[in-house]
Amino acid sequence: MSEPSKTPPTSKDVRPGPGRKRSEAxxxxxxxxxxxxxGELGYERLSIGGIASRAGVGKDTIYRWWPSKGMVVADAVLEEAQPFYLAPPARGGSVDQDVRAWVHALARxxxxxxxxGRIRAVTSAASEDPATAERLYERFTQVQRTGLIDRLRLAAEAGEVRPDADFGAVVxxxxxxxxxxxxxxxxxxxxASVDSLLDVLLRGLRVAPESEPADGRKA
Amino acid sequence: MSEPSKTPPTSKDVRPGPGRKRSEAxxxxxxxxxxxxxGELGYERLSIGGIASRAGVGKDTIYRWWPSKGMVVADAVLEEAQPFYLAPPARGGSVDQDVRAWVHALARxxxxxxxxGRIRAVTSAASEDPATAERLYERFTQVQRTGLIDRLRLAAEAGEVRPDADFGAVVxxxxxxxxxxxxxxxxxxxxASVDSLLDVLLRGLRVAPESEPADGRKA
Amino acid sequence: MSEPSKTPPTSKDVRPGPGRKRSEAxxxxxxxxxxxxxGELGYERLSIGGIASRAGVGKDTIYRWWPSKGMVVADAVLEEAQPFYLAPPARGGSVDQDVRAWVHALARxxxxxxxxGRIRAVTSAASEDPATAERLYERFTQVQRTGLIDRLRLAAEAGEVRPDADFGAVVxxxxxxxxxxxxxxxxxxxxASVDSLLDVLLRGLRVAPESEPADGRKA
Amino acid sequence: MSEPSKTPPTSKDVRPGPGRKRSEAxxxxxxxxxxxxxGELGYERLSIGGIASRAGVGKDTIYRWWPSKGMVVADAVLEEAQPFYLAPPARGGSVDQDVRAWVHALARxxxxxxxxGRIRAVTSAASEDPATAERLYERFTQVQRTGLIDRLRLAAEAGEVRPDADFGAVVxxxxxxxxxxxxxxxxxxxxASVDSLLDVLLRGLRVAPESEPADGRKA
DNA sequence: TTGTAACCGAGACGGTACGTCTGGTCTTCTA
DNA sequence: TAGAAGACCAGACGTACCGTCTCGGTTACAA
Structure with missing residues (x-):
């Protein structure tokens, strides 16, 4: 979430040689x-120089560890992202309950x-730099996507939803x-809008009943 | 779609007074x-000066008629937008056929x-300038949205889809x-992804049958 | 003093042909x-567009009649120049009296x-455009120069000043x-400074007293 | 003569603090x-951008160290000014010889x-910007002026010239x-013109011969 | 204990683009 | 046909950032 992208200190290439350590501060x-x-300026008017000056840091210290403004923004936003919605949906209730709870939390x-504002910033960052888009997708969207898809797959196995649906498209x-x-x-x-959409999608995923009995929710 | 945003020459405020006319060329x-x-550079590396120079035009002629790079891009893209998907979906077939045909055309x-590339550019433009976002929404997204929603409402009146669904959220x-x-x-x-999503959404919109016999499409 | 330079309407070439007459207003x-x-901006920050706008006139009307900003300034200043110091010095008194009176009037x-401020403006105009310099020299400086030189020549004929001095250099x-x-x-x-200079110059011009002893150079 | 005007590095305020040093090149x-x-364009058509481009330098590097085009021109001309005429006139001969020699060198x-051309440029610079005028006066004109005045004062002490003349006005x-x-x-x-003027001025400065008859004014 | 190598802050560097202003020309309408 | 209006192409203005490059100074491991 916050490791530098230029020299990712993966366990292997650590060279503990001499020299000052990177300043966590x-x-x-x-x-x-x-x-x-x-928050104050938005992504477009944000500048590396401005960040350096506000942080009381030299510009080079930014360029040394991040390849672009977009990547700094990505890391900044990811670092404070709520761990909640990076965890998969719960599996304790019905698919309807679990998905709805998870999506509500995200929507909030x-x-x-x-x-x-941060979401918008991160979106701008992604749209002007493919590498940033890639990183955000990996670290953010894909995690959510996979979690949701897995929950739907589980529901399919449990016979709650049609197994032949394209869960990716739904998510x-x-x-x-x-x-x-x-x-x-x-x-x-x-x-409310989120709920309305979930109504339609979950209904569309429901297994086709020979004889549709009492409906689940909003029917 | 192409009128200047600073002085939209709506039929009324035409002042035929002296002075050279705006050059359509x-x-x-x-x-x-x-x-x-x-197409060559993408939105971010696009510059007003570059446009002026490529167009053989003074920078002032751009600044005179457009308030920002985003607005120029919006007009440039809107001017060549296919008229097709700015027209509403057909109403000749089933809601499934009409919506699918329309969405296919858009997806193509x-x-x-x-x-x-132009869509991405226009998205970047919108995300860095609210006024541009507003213009694009009015001229582009809202037209499509309204068209689709109307088609679904018609289907609801015809009893093809559930009348209580939130068509806005679906669209x-x-x-x-x-x-x-x-x-x-x-x-x-x-x-294929588009179709898969439509499968689920249209199924979710279908009126709940007491006894749903043979399925529509992908079942 | 104020005729345009492009089409100086000297009495002869007036072509009363068709068309609206030039507007004196x-x-x-x-x-x-x-x-x-x-007075408000100084010469450098003065612009043709600014003049046109202040005068309630089209820019073309200026460009039609004057070839450059400098020429407009030259005419503007010349038009209001005091006629006094464009007249030659009086010849009624001693050379000392007449020259001093004339120079005092100019210095005032x-x-x-x-x-x-206008003098400075006109000087700037002259220094950035040879044609303007030429016009100002002819209409302003040369008139004064000739008048003063003539007065000194008269004094030389009257035996008041040395006839062999370079009056041009003095003026x-x-x-x-x-x-x-x-x-x-x-x-x-x-x-006072002007007077001090005149003291020295006029003394230097005075005819050599009868018994001039050893001289430096050109005596 | 060439120190930047914004941060004149007078011997005292040298702050060897961090940061890259100014590039002498x-x-x-x-x-x-x-x-x-x-030489190629003259002062008016000279532009900061043009200088930057010819020098292979960013515009900011000019704006960082000089406040205006005029100041750059002033420094550029002052840097190459002949040291000769910034030195005072010699004191070895008669006042006539020493002053004439010095003025001849300047006139050449x-x-x-x-x-x-450089003189004209520097004059234009001075006439459009008081700060530049000030700098040029201090570094150039005043030096010459003081040198000449001092030589005349010395001559006055030696009895060569009238002690009551206004040497400032003469210079x-x-x-x-x-x-x-x-x-x-x-x-x-x-x-020749210079010499003619010096003839008159030096004669006017010469001590009054013993029997000065009726004078005009200030004698 | 002392090199010495990497990091840090500061900030100057060569550049690109900005949005504004002016210059001079051209076009349209009015008098 | 002159004049007022104002759009047009061109390009300089001074500012703001970019990403790179010294600087002097500070850690902190290694010899």
Whole structure:
């Protein structure tokens, strides 16, 4: 979530040779300053020089450890990301309950203005730099995507949902909607909208009943 | 789609007073050069000066008529947008057929590399400038959204789909997925994925049958 | 003093042919606006567009009649130049009296802040455009120079001053000093300094007293 | 003569603190390019961007160390100014000999087309920016002025010239004439004219012969 | 204990693009 | 046909950042 991308200190290539160690204080100051400035200026008006100055750090210390503004922003946002929605959905209730609970928690973050601003920043970063997009996808979206897909697969095994559906497409529709509301359709995201979408999707996933008995929820 | 944003010459405020008229040739050269450069450089590396120079036009002529790079890009892309998907879906067949045909046509555009590049550019433009986002939403997304929603409402009146569903959320999921694939999940959009999502959504919208016999499509 | 240089309407070439006559009101408004703006902005920050706008005139009307900013400024300043010091020195008194009176009158103008500002403007105009320099020399400096030289020549004929002196160099020293004080040495011009210089020059011009002992050089 | 004006590194305030040192190579390249371009284009058509490009330097490097185009020009010209005429006149001969020799040397510079062009440039710079005028006066004119005045004072003490004359006004007439010839009356400067002026001035300064008859004014 | 190598802050460097302003030209409408 | 209006192409202005490169100084392992 916060290791530098240029020299990822994976356990192997650690060269403990002489020389001063990387300053953790600087790293934290940079990421923290970045989060502050995203809130104040937005991604586009954010500048490396501005981050350095706010963090009380030399520009080179940023360039030494991150390859681009986008990557700094990615790390800054990822570092403070709620661990909750990076964990997979619970498996304790019905698929409807578990998915709905997880998506609600995520949506609540998208509704918070500060976090929504960070989401937008991270989206801008991804859209102007493929490497940043890659990193964010790996560290953020893919984790959520896999977790949700796995929960749906489990439901399929349990006979709760149709096993032949394209769970990837379904999950993309959920996550894509959230992103879309926060970026293209700003200000419009509501928990109610999320629920409405889940209503349709979950109904569409339900196994075709020979004789559809009492409905689950909103019917 | 191409009127200047600073002084939209709506039929009323035409002041035929003295002074040279706006050059249509320059306007077209600017928008055309912008489209070319989006393809060559992408949105971020696009510059007003570069557009002016490619178009053989003074920078002031751009600044006179557009308030920002984003707006130029918006107009440039909108001007060449296919009229097809700005028209509403057909109403001749089943809701399934009509919606699927319309979404396929749209998706085909998102798959085309040149047009996908423009979509990405326009998305970047929107994400760095609220005014541009507003304009694009009004002229592009909202038109599509309204068209699709209306088609679903018609289907509801015809008893084809559940009348109590949140059509807005459903349509956002469709359009959001396309955007999401083209921006965050690049290179992954396929007609098959689109179809899979439509399968689930349309099934979820279908009226709950007391006794649902033979299935519609992919069952 | 104020005729345009492009088409000097000397009595002969007046072509009363068809078409609207040149607007005297515009001409005066331009020159007047120019004088105002010189006072407010100085020559360098003065612009043709600014003059046109202040005068309520199209830029083309200026370009039609004057070839450069410098020429407009030259005409604007010349138009209001005091006729006094464009007349030759009086010939009624001693050379000392007549020259001193004339130079005092001129110096009084150089001391006035508004007029000094115009002198500086006209000097800037001359130094960036040879044609303007030429025009100003002909219309302004040369008239003064010739008048003063003639007065000294008259004095030489009357035996008041040495006939073999280089009157041109002497006059250039007087006029050059004034210019120098107003441009390079700003704010320092005083009537006393002018008088001091005249003391030395006039003494130097005085005919050699009968018994001039050992001389330095050219005696 | 060449220290930056924004942070004049007077011997005391040297702060050897962190940060890259100013590049002497860039400073010299800038001043040298400026001199070249003055010769090719003249002061008015000279541009900061042009200097930067010719010097192979970023514009910021110029703006960092000089506050205006005029100051760059002032430093560029001052750096190459002949040390000769910034030294005071000799004191070895008669005042006539010493002053004439010094003025001849100066005038020879004003006659040289390259140096005359620089003088004109520096004059333009001074006339459009008071700070530049101030700097040039301090570093150039005042040095010459003081040197000449001191030589005349020495002559007064030696009884060679009248002690009650206004030496400042006399020196201004000499230097002002040179400037005037080079700027307003271009192309006219000749050593002969200079000598003619010196004839008159030095004669006017000479001590009054014993039997001074009726005088005009200040005697 | 002392090299010495990497890190740190500061900030100057060569550049690119910005958005504004001006210059001079051209076009359109009015008088 | 002149004049007012104002759009046009061109390009300089001074600013802000970019990403790189010294600087002097500070750790902290290794000899």
């Amino acid at each position: 600087s790293r934290l100051a940079i990421l923290s300053a970045t989060r502050e400035l995203i 973050d998208f509704v918070d203005p500060v976090r929504a 993309d529709a959920i996550l894509g909607s959230l992103m879309y509301w926060v970026t293209a359709r700003r200000a419009d995201l509501s928990i | 320059s306007r077209l050269a600017i928008l055309s050069a912008t489209r070319e450069l989006i 555009d998102f798959v085309d590399p040149v047009r996908a 956002d999921a469709i359009l959001g997925s396309l955007m999401y694939w083209v921006t965050a999940r690049r290179a992954d959009l396929s007609i | 515009s001409r005066l408004a331009i020159l007047s606006a120019t004088r105002e703006l010189i 103008d150089f001391v006035d802040p508004v007029r000094a 250039d020293a007087i006029l050059g000093s004034l210019m120098y004080w107003v441009t390079a040495r700003r704010a320092d011009l005083s009537i | 860039s400073r010299l390249a800038i001043l040298s390019a400026t001199r070249e371009l003055i 510079d004003f006659v040289d087309p390259v140096r005359a 201004d007439a000499i230097l002002g004439s040179l400037m005037y010839w080079v700027t307003a009356r271009r192309a006219d400067l000749s050593i």
